[in-house]
Structures are given as C-alpha cells and as structure tokens.
Amino acid sequence: MRAREMHEAAGPGENAEAPGPGPGGAQGDDRMTLTEISPFSAEDLEVIGAGLNRPECVLAASDGRLYSGDWTLGIAEVAPDGTVAPAIEADLIGQGFLPNGIAMTGEGEFLFANLGAAGGVWRVGRRGEAVAVAREVEGRPIPPANFVLIDGARIWITVSASSRNHSFFTAEETTGQILLLEDGVVRVMAEGLTWTNELRISPDGRHLYVNETFACRTTRYDLGADGSLSNPHRTNYPKGVFPDGLAFDAEGGLWSACVVSNRLIRLGPDGEWKVIFEDLSPDFDRIAEAHAQGRMTRDMIVEAKGQRAANFSSLAFGGSDLKTLYIGGLGLSGIMALKVPVAGYPMAHWS
Secondary structure (H helix, E strand, C coil), rough: CCCHHHHHCCCCCCCCCCCCCCCCCCCHHHHHCCCCCCCCHHHHEEEECCCCCCCCCCCEEECEEEEEECCCCCCECCCCCEEEEEEECCCCCCCCCCCCEEEEHHHHHHEECCCCCCCCEECCCCCCCEEECEEEEEEECCCCCCCCEEEEEEEEEEEEECHHHHHHHCCCCEEEEEEECCEEEEEEEEEECCCCEEEEEECCCCEEEEEEHHCCEEEEEEECCCCCEHHHHEECCCCEEEEEEEEEECCCCEEEEEEEECEEEEEEECCHHHHHCCCCCCCCCHHHHHHHCHHHHHHHHCCEEEECCEEEEEEEECCCCCCEEEEEEEECEEEEEECCCCEECCCCCHH
C-alpha cells in the first residue's frame, strides 16, 4: 500500500476496539490533543556516525551521546560529533553474545537482550565482563531474547519466538512472550504472541504497549499493580505494516518504527494512527504480498531498502529539547536523525 493509500487508511484498525483512553490519556475532555504532524520525506533524514553493524536498538542520553547494540563492537557509543567507539571493554561478540535490545541503568551500565545461543538478559558495565540477569523462566531456559526495558525495580523482557531458524516469517508464529523479572523471579506475563518486539509502559503507568511485528499490530494491555497484563486491545494495521520499535512523545503519541516498509507511525490516545514517514523498497509490494501468503523470507526482509532507509527497527527521542528523533535499523551503518515538532517523553535513564 503506497503513501496516499496508507494515509487514507489510517484509523483504529479493522479489528481494534472502539477508541478509548490510551498512552497517558484520560477519559473525556482531559485527553491531550495531539499536534498535527505533516509527513516527512527521505531528504529530511540526517546520518550520525558510520561503520555501525546492525544498530537495531538505539538509546539517546541527556549528554547527547547515542548507544546501540552492535554486532561488531557489542555496544556502540556515538558521540555528538559522530565519532563511533565501543561503549564497553568486554568482547561480547567474541564470547558469543548478540546484543539486540538494550537498556541503560541509573549507574550507566547496560542491560542487553541476547539473541545469541545462550539467550536471556545480561548486564555489562563500561569495564568488566557480562553477568547474567535472567536466564530461566519457570524452570526453563529463556530463549534468545529480543528486547529489555527497565521499569523501576522491574525488568520487562520480550521473546519474539521460542524457536529459531525460521524459513518464513508469518503471522501464524504464536510463541512470543512477555516476561517480567521482579524480586529475582522471572514470570511469564503474556504468551501466544506473534513476533513480540519492543514494548513500552505508558507515561501514566496504566498500560503496557507491545508491537507484534509480523502480525502487523500494536497491542495494549491494562497493567496491574502486580505486573499483571489484562484486557488486550489490538490496533491492526493494513498489509505491509510491520511495527518494531516504540517510543512515546510528551503528548501521549506512540511512535513505531517499521521494518521492511521503513515507515514511522504515530498512534494517538484515541486509537487513531497516521503514517508520518515512509521510504519503501522498490520490491515492497512483492514482499508484502509474500508475507500475506506466508512466504516472506529472511532474505526479503534484509533486502528491503528504500532510497535512504534500511529496515527501520528502533527510535529514541533525544537532543537538548527532546525534539530529535534518532532511528536505528537492521540495514543501517549509521543512526538516522529527524527533527520533529513534538518533544519525546524522557526515558528513565534520561536523568
């Protein structure tokens, strides 16, 4: 579906519930009105840094530095002037780790979701070796993990699929999970999900949002005080929309970075959504149809490159005013930057 068609189609999704309170929103007239954002073009993108290897997950720090998981450096640091260096001294890649999603602790250390064979979530400081944080859930090894999020004393983890080496990436894969580490115990909080990717807690703490990438949907749960997840509300997108990374803005809008299509989507508290950027591969229609038929391969995903974008997978608000959107991607060698008219909601590590 092309840009014009996508903008016409933007809405609550064909199987979504009626619009209701969303991220940071409240009932009735207290709900914040979102600033209208005109779509951006590929020419609006800037590139920061070079030589990165698969910057799948990007973090922005308040001092202007950027960090990403990197399959050469382990975790890469990108200075404001674009200089790239290892953020840690441990040789994670040489030890068999494959950092995917990353999070920063209040002490400046990193947690990373490990896509390597050992799976689980690990902690690594600027110096010293990686230490396991979560390797088992309910007596079973945690498979290669996709994403990790620090939520106060809690740590949330996603597993995209419990098996590996898929021939095809389909909506029928339903072994994704959301895990919660609290008080030293890992629990399964949601399962039966489809390619579980990044998740975020709404600024008011009432909801947890997660992208189910190859189901083409964003799912919102009510978040209980005990970490329980209930009442899933699913925003279903049209064919070819594959949401991956997530970030909230200060108005309660939830932004998604989409693999394959290189789209940025903004989902409002009322359930309405809009495509605000896209950079489609010339083969996009063929790839989207292959997914619809259950025949999309890893090679198709890897080769889905637009004019400047290459498999957008993550986004983070940064800059002194939090109005720069930094974008990571599976096929990028630098981090993309986009000036936006609304500020991001600061992550916990920002302070």
